[in-house]
Amino acid sequence: MPLGNINRKQANNEVFKRLCTANPVLVNVLPAGQIVPGLTKNTILTSGPPMSWKHYRGGQRNAILGTALFEGLATSPEDAALKISSGKLKIGGCHDYKCVGSLAGVYSASMPVFVVENDVHGNKAFCNLYEGTNPRRLNYGVYDEGVKKRLTFVNDIVGPVVGEAVRQAGGIPLKPLMQRALHMGDELHSRSTAASLLFTRELFPHLINQMDINPSEVKQTLNALTEDHYFFLRLSMAASKATADFAHGIEKSSVVSAMAFNCQGFAIRVSGLGDTWFKGPHASVEAKLFQGHSEEEITWMGGESTITETIGLGGFAQACSFALQKYQGGSAQNMIKLNKELYKITIGENPDYHIPVLDYRGTPTGIDIFSVCETGILPVMDIGIAGKDGGQIGAGLVRAPMECFVKAREAYQATYH
């Protein structure tokens, strides 16, 4: 039908259809510089709407400076800051490079990324790899010898071994693993325990085939894949980005196609409103902090793992994942209540991602900015909590701020009426 005849509802149905039919397949693992378009040796990516350098602060600033050091682009944090201010080093927003960042979300050319292709459309998305169990990580604003050692391990061992296994496998479709993981207690944002095991199970035969070449590296990689609950998160993020990008850019659609933090606030993009970020403040958070930490320490250093909520996972599938109570607090009944509410602000129920406790109802999928404004119900997101001194100090629930949705609705009305 001619574009002019499409109304908002039809456009949103098209976006919903794309969110549901995208088929993300992990096709490779390669250093970012070799595969991410535009990511040059002098580029550092970070989470959220890009800002001028002076606005990056705290953990996000430290993460960017640490990345410059890790990549050998500067000799000291001061040197890195100078090179960034002078334009010798370039800061980019992950989303503009088909990437998606966890917390500070820093990327540089040497870091391996998952290459995920939506095979019904061919669009690719990228996410770099989980650093490991130490709460002191580069993406939580820390850079020291321990972080450097671990990042080097990821670059030199985990990335290449997993990449070889993925290529041997001829690609690994992620949707079946994600679908199954939702029946096994994951919501695929703050909990990816089952998905990490299911993914490892897919890799087993191809890891075994590498044993004669490098047995020690295979064993170390196996450990990295399953030593805790989070390895799959970056795959869930890349799969979600490949899905959301497929649904972005549909004229007249009022459905959210990205949600992201930087250290200054929260922002959303809308499918029918181009690449504009609609910005708001940080939202209040209900968190459970790790032993020995207090609320005063909570700080914001960015985050784009909320791409999972954008496609109907994470907080939108929290009733799949009652074990999250141990990690982020709350009660099972409240998780069910919060999850059910989200049907009021979404276009439809995902035909592939189901919630067993709701008798297999599909997850609420496709956040409509009009419905958010009209109902006052804000998207709920499961997130990791960073501390002022760097590192992860807890996890919890956060709600997107209303300002983003109100601004986006104004822009929509200005654009289409």
Add this chain to the structure above:
Amino acid sequence: MPLGNINRKQANNEVFKRLCTANPVLVNVLPAGQIVPGLTKNTILTSGPPMSWKHYRGGQRNAILGTALFEGLATSPEDAALKISSGKLKIGGCHDYKCVGSLAGVYSASMPVFVVENDVHGNKAFCNLYEGTNPRRLNYGVYDEGVKKRLTFVNDIVGPVVGEAVRQAGGIPLKPLMQRALHMGDELHSRSTAASLLFTRELFPHLINQMDINPSEVKQTLNALTEDHYFFLRLSMAASKATADFAHGIEKSSVVSAMAFNCQGFAIRVSGLGDTWFKGPHASVEAKLFQGHSEEEITWMGGESTITETIGLGGFAQACSFALQKYQGGSAQNMIKLNKELYKITIGENPDYHIPVLDYRGTPTGIDIFSVCETGILPVMDIGIAGKDGGQIGAGLVRAPMECFVKAREAYQATYH
């Protein structure tokens, strides 16, 4: 305290403590004839209270005859039947050999068994290995060339390879895997998806160490471990048997220490009442049948996997496992309701096995025959359903018959008053 001073409540508390503190560790995999005390070359074990040969019928009879053929103890089913009637071949009840049988539950000397040791007491329990995905299996009353081939594969490849990995690992504690699996959608009777993956993950480093000797066998074993959801069930059963046996034989206790079917009916044992089986009829079943099968086909051929319910798993943890709706029918709300009711007939809440949707309440553990009689609430069990022509045709919920509990209470009163 002197035995004479212990009352029923104290005895039941001791049983509950043992059910909760048992620590089952998989220490080996060996042919049954090498490790199960009393299991001679001419012995065949089967599920439920032992009966004289003429009472075995249908699938359970066929499974026993098939076992004789597989073991090379007879040349035809008729020859096997003659040898059994004449006493040349001996039929034993699994439970009397520290074994526990799935469905018909047939064991013979060549079949590998998991050797599980309760390391706080040293008592051992055994269970043979899962045959594989084909619904036509020896323990479902079928014996043909396909079944023989698969059993030979389990004897020659899966058993030895897993055994070597377990010995290399120095034993694998099962409780931590089971505890975690309950947070990942398993109830460890009809669903062991997560536990099978967690177990495989534990074995993996010790499987890859065998790659230089027999790569093809390792790959086939890896596949057998993860090709479907059920591999871990036999480990869950052996762990439950090691746990229940530790709690059996406590004077004055009225807690159930085993529940089992044979083809003629259901029966229970009680901790304080020795090795007597208290028998009842078969119970009605609420089942979901696989496509193409009908209720008229449902048949009973034994089953002792209800040892899992005896220690607070399976039907007693069904609210962990909403994904079971797809397999055995029912609704999530009903699963929660049924699970909660069982607290009224059990001694306490398991401190290690938790139900996330009930805000981590411990599973109802230790079935008291007096509470069953007083409340009229019967134990709920998740079971696989066999068809008249052999093979699995579905799965569902079943309730133990009241007769067993009434008879056991009478015996208790006669013994202790």
